[in-house]
Amino acid sequence: MSLRFQVETTTGSGGRRAQLELPHGVVQTPVFMPVGTAATVKAVPQNVVEEINAEIILANTYHLYLRPGHELIARSGGVHRFMSWQRPMLTDSGGFQVFSLAKLRKISADGVEFRSHLDGSKHFFSPEHSMAVQIALGADIMMVFDECVETPASWERTRDSMALTHAWAQRSKDYWLAHRDEVPWTHPLARDVVMGYDAARFAGKHQALFGIVQGGMYPDLRRESAERLVEMDLPGYAIGGLAVGEPREVTREMIALALEVLPKDKPRYVMGVGYPDEIEEYARMGVDMMDCVLPTRAGRHGLLFIREDPNDRASAVLRLNIKKQDNAEDERPIDEGCACMVCQRYTRAYLRHLFACGEPLGATLNSIHNLAFYMETMQRVRGDLATATR
Numbered sequence: 431m432s433l434r435f436q437v438e439t440t441t442g443s444g445g446r447r448a449q450l451e452l453p454h455g456v457v458q459t460p461v462f463m464p465v466g467t468a469a470t471v472k473a474v475p476q477n478v479v480e481e482i483n484a485e486i487i488l489a490n491t492y493h494l495y496l497r498p499g500h501e502l503i504a505r506s507g508g509v510h511r512f513m514s515w516q517r518p519m520l521t522d523s524g525g526f527q528v529f530s531l532a533k534l535r536k537i538s539a540d541g542v543e544f545r546s547h548l549d550g551s552k553h554f555f556s557p558e559h560s561m562a563v564q565i566a567l568g569a570d571i572m573m574v575f576d577e578c579v580e581t582p583a584s585w586e587r588t589r590d591s592m593a594l595t596h597a598w599a600q601r602s603k604d605y606w607l608a609h610r611d612e613v614p615w616t617h618p619l620a621r622d623v624v625m626g627y628d629a630a631r632f633a634g635k636h637q638a639l640f641g642i643v644q645g646g647m648y649p650d651l652r653r654e655s656a657e658r659l660v661e662m663d664l665p666g667y668a669i670g671g672l673a674v675g676e677p678r679e680v681t682r683e684m685i686a687l688a689l690e691v692l693p694k695d696k697p698r699y700v701m702g703v704g705y706p707d708e709i710e711e712y713a714r715m716g717v718d719m720m721d722c723v724l725p726t727r728a729g730r731h732g733l734l735f736i737r738e739d740p741n742d743r744a745s746a747v748l749r750l751n752i753k754k755q756d757n758a759e760d761e762r763p764i765d766e767g768c769a770c771m772v773c774q775r776y777t778r779a780y781l782r783h784l785f786a787c788g789e790p791l792g793a794t795l796n797s798i799h800n801l802a803f804y805m806e807t808m809q810r811v812r813g814d815l816a817t818a819t820r
């Protein structure tokens with residue numbers, strides 16, 4: 431068993447309330463996953479990530495492979511123990527970062543040669559190597575290695591890239607099936623008593639592998655990609671290559687197309703989205719999982735999400751720029767209707783002061799509020815979906 435997905439209710443528009451059971455715990459879906467790029471949700475300590483009710487977080491394979499190295503993390507008992515996070519985790523395949531961050535890429539059918547964005551050192555990622563790195567990290571969910579086509583790309587270019595992605599997905603699956611017992615969950619260090627390790631919890635359990643639907647902005651390719659991946663019978667499916675600059679109605683169309691084809695009894699994950707109103711919209715369409723750096727990145731830049739009417743948590747989302755002079759003596763919290771620990775304690779005036787001084791606490795508090803805002807949004811959506819009748 432690597433994953434169990436139980437749908438409780440489904441609405442007329444396809445949105446579903448479900449539970450995703452993973453080796454490190456149960457996740458209530460639809461869920462937003464905070465991004466912990468380098469085994470840290472930037473500027474936010476793990477106990478706070480728990481307190482805002484994040485049930486699953488994401489880590490980036492490319493970054494952890496370069497620093498501190500997946501072998502070091504495996505020697506320390508896996509990424510859960512390394513970063514002291516005992517709830518579920520997901521790692522991406524490294525593909526997106528190889529194609530967006532790394533320099534001088536050379537792509538062949540076998541894999542991608544690239545230079546590190548940190549020091550220019552040369553590396554090679556293949557589907558098998560991505561799997562080996564992700565198994566060493568030991569997240570509950572791994573992603574197949576895929577090629578992320580540039581945007582915009584021609585139909586022919588997108589089709590060829592998609593074909594490569596499908597071949598790599600099959601190779602990722604083959605490697606996963608052959609090596610999934612190598613996950614470091616039973617490593618002696620992972621048995622740390624302080625961490626509340628329970629050996630029985632991991633008996634017979636494996637990491638799950640998700641496929642990634644590509645196909646650019648072409649409906650026929652998107653559909654074909656989804657169909658090909660479904661044939662591979664993987665535990666879950668992601669929709670990748672979206673929110674890369676295309677108009678929002680195109681994103682929505684590509685998601686809807688993929689959702690039509692992907693199985694209703696497996697989790698469906700849209701990678702790298704989005705604004706609070708977007709994640710709400712996609713969840714109501716039937717997307718179960720999403721992740722984005724936006725809440726933490728915006729927070730570090732002093733951009734805070736609030737509701738237009740603080741007493742109506744379903745009202746429009748606005749952005750408060752904490753840097754602005756008009757916040758200098760504003761005694762209100764960021765969002766008067768927000769129950770987060772930041773809004774319970776600090777004023778806009780104080781947060782503006784922290785930002786103006788470049789105090790690290792400002793980045794931390796802003797990130798916590800934004801993450802809590804996303805969590806609250808998804809909790810409200812889950813409540814709506816749970817009470818919906820079929």
Ligand SMILES: [Zn+2]
Nearest residue numbers: 768770773799
């Ligand atoms: Zn708040």
